[in-house]
Amino acid sequence: MSTPDKTTQAPSLQTPGFIYANGAVRPWADATLHVTVEGVQRGMNVFEGLKGFWQPDGRFGLLAMPRHYARLKRSAALMHMPFDMTFDAYDAACHEITACQRDPGRNMWLRTTLYIVEGHWGHGDRTDLVCAAYHHPKGPAPRMATGVTTWRRATDNAMPARIKTGFNYLAARFAKIEGRSRGYPEMVLLNEAGRVAEFIGSGLIMVRDGVIYAPPASEGAFESITVDIIRALCTDMGIEFRMRPIDRTELIIADEIAAVGTLNDMVLISSFDGREMGPSPVLDSVLTRYLDACEGREPHPAVDLTFRRSCSWVGRRRTDGSPTAFGREIYAVDMPLPDRDQGVTSTVSGMSTRFMGEQKTQGNARSIQTPDPDRALWFFEGLWPKQNRPRPSCLSSPRGTAVQ
């Protein structure tokens, strides 16, 4: 067995409490794949990185869901991976996994990954969608230094950049490790023709004489949803935005550069290959407009958000593994508050009152009021006699998932 390299400081990664896998929200540790499945052995997966933003009215919106769903479907189709989940089910799964873990002080980033869990070289394939959600700081990311990596983006007929799959991040791994030694968290990848493809994990935009340029997909750039959104915002802001090939030397003389993508929105570049860059007035204004739209201060049609309307039973976890109906367990139920969503809560509020009353006397239940004015997340912990448990059919709307 190999041991971790202690000479470099690794970032500490979040381990959320829950994960969506095999059709339902489950405790994090329950999402497992056998080491021999193709999803593990050959890295046969396709995925999406998505973002959720708190809104001024306290709701939590997921960005560009139809476009993420469509792109995941395209990646799966290109890989010959079955993926027959409907958009509604995909959207609901993403909302489920965020709903039980939200933190009012932070936005969330999600990764939805479709793995091959059965099958061999395209025969008898079965897939499973796994959704994980992580907390992400609000507001603009700090500016960063970057440079060009010695690694290249592979061509479309070798490793198509259009497919968002884990094995497409091989050059990214090399470049990350190379960049670390030079103090660059992200690096620019050139294509085989020596022109700019993009950053290793995000799109690239550049400003020259007030015009924004981005390389098209045919240059080896991933088909970025954020680039598309920014382009639409620029149209309304009166900023010219063109997609065209970008030479390496153009980055050296560019007025402004940014890395753009769902995870970090837009990161302005402070220095490129050792050359300090000045302020970024054009991209700064676009970044402000982008965040204003995502965070609901100034909505824009290109920044489409979906919201969760259903109430559902979002998780149940045994803390001591006791199999009895009276064991210590934690139940998390996300439900609308009584005065808001009358249709659902008329059933739920009765139960909630009953159970909270019961739990309060035992002193082992807590409710978490989410900043979403429509919802509360209730945790019931401890004794919960089986005959009194809320029936999932009462707690779940059609889009909810009962975890049993």
Ligand SMILES: Cc1ncc(COP(=O)(O)O)c(C=O)c1O
């Ligand atoms: C290689 C690469 N390019 C670009 C992007 C940006 O794509 P999007 O804006 O859709 O997040 C990503 C983000 O996942 C990426 O991994």
